[in-house]
Amino acid sequence: MLSGKERTDLVNVARLYYEQGLTQDQVAKRIGVSRPLVSKMLTRAREAGIVHIEIRSSTEGDAALLEALQTRYALHGGMVLPVQDSMEENLKAAADYLSGELLYERNLGLGWGYLLGESISLLTQQCNRRQPGAVLPLIGKAHIPNKGYRVDELAETLASACGRHAYRLAVPAFPDSLEERQQFETTEAYLELDAMWQKLDAALVEIRDFPSVPDEATATRFGDSLKRQRAVGSFLSYYYNERGEFISGENDFAVRIPLGTLRHCPKIIGLALGAAPNAITGALKTGLFTHLLVTESTARKILEK
Template sequence: MSGRREEETATPLDQAARAAWLYYVGGATQDQIAAEMGISRQRAQRLVAKAVAEGLIHVRLEHRVSRCMELERALTRKYGLKRARVALSLGKGADPVKAIAPVAAEELERIFATPEPLVVALGTGRTLRAMVEEMRAIDCPQHRIASLNGNMAPDGTASAFDVIMRVADKVRARHYPMPLPLVAATPEERDLFISLPPVVRARALAENADVAFVGVGEMGGEPPLLKDGFLTAEEIGELRAQGAVGEITGWAYDDSGTYLQTGANARIAGVRLERVAEKLIVAIAAGAKKRAAIKAALKGGLVNGLITDEITAEALLS
């Protein structure tokens, strides 16, 4: 068959989806796709590329590599974790977020598959955002999704890394965003913000969440808090001088995994996670830059779960 016309309602994405389906599921060549869809060969190639670029195509590896499982066991033992997942690394040069995002998505899907209603709290950041993009859509109306920190960027717009909305969209669960900046201008402003009734309720839910998935921010190099304009270079320098090596939901902590009492921490509006035995707090982070931050969080018991990659896992164990 050739020249089957797409119907009037076919959007560009529909076409891309069809081409990618024929390519990846059907195993057709681009020439065959072109013939099937009545388009040129290069258009078929462009449609397939578009489908991948738009995130229409999800690839999962359904095989646990023994090397990763060993590392998971070792991490669990060394740091007393409740859960550890180690993703295959993509090589030294590659962005480790690409490797851990699908694995984190898998773990979060596993959490949502739990029949008992849960409150799942989510942080923000590039890594979590990448995780969300890898998640499959599935209805889990029994759960509730809480935000751990505000989704407002310093300029007042909703942050581009909005995680909670996208997750809620995919699993169709109730969600409780926090209309807050990540960092307030002054400690007083912070106190004012978190005394607002809707914020009080949202924070209460997040504080009592059964499961939390958070990213880990580093203090060395170009910290996310600086890159995204939440703090200035001087403020970061000050935190560093006070011993900060990492940050979770904006809260800076030192080498031993103890939250700092001073500096910018007095202005963080988000929830500070405290480890409680029955809670699962999973850090999702990998990469050489984040190593010190992850290690401190594990040592101080700020988290009791970790999703990382091979290279980082090896470093954390040495």
């Protein structure tokens, strides 16, 4: 619940940014605070409905949609992005949100995905404040020619921009056998990272459709289980059906943060800008996510179910 002073401060910042067209740097100088704090205040203004109702009346429905999603799926926050002309604009809006939601947290975990990689690239441009803490990969490396799947590199890029320590997992995400995975899990790098996973303050993961491109070695790991059990999506290469039930594979030896550990993370943000409604619905029904980034059109389809 916002106090009267907090609400007034958020309204003032929102008016400077949205109505007067000042940049976040200019707003920060005008009111005498840091730019990251301005970003945080704009995020809070969106989540509280101030921007949508008082500042951007043309998108009033976005706040109502987020509130409906929060009520249905016990979310703590997030952002429903209004209709944009391109995915690039969506990603820029997502990065603005994430700069306020993530960069103040101490220990950050990163998943993988094309859109997640693009979001991190934009987010690094907003790291103008040195902050103690660490950036951690949540899954091993994949032989996929896209920067969004090189999680160790994503962690290093974000950590370098924000003055944090980057951890590396430095092992394949999909080993060939249980024995190979167990061997990886005895390495010093894995044990150190496993201990840090217990201390996560926030995690950013991309929600993906199933099936989708690139494929994450699903035939080898799951056989026909994903089709038989009607998988609709995945995150961190954990697959699930629309009821939010996880699907196991006889040869699924993926190296990643265990679900039991992930559940203890206090803030898990689902980046769902490219996912279908049923993939997002299934992900939310797992009960893991606390925040969601989704487009307005997709949010409406989810709520119609």
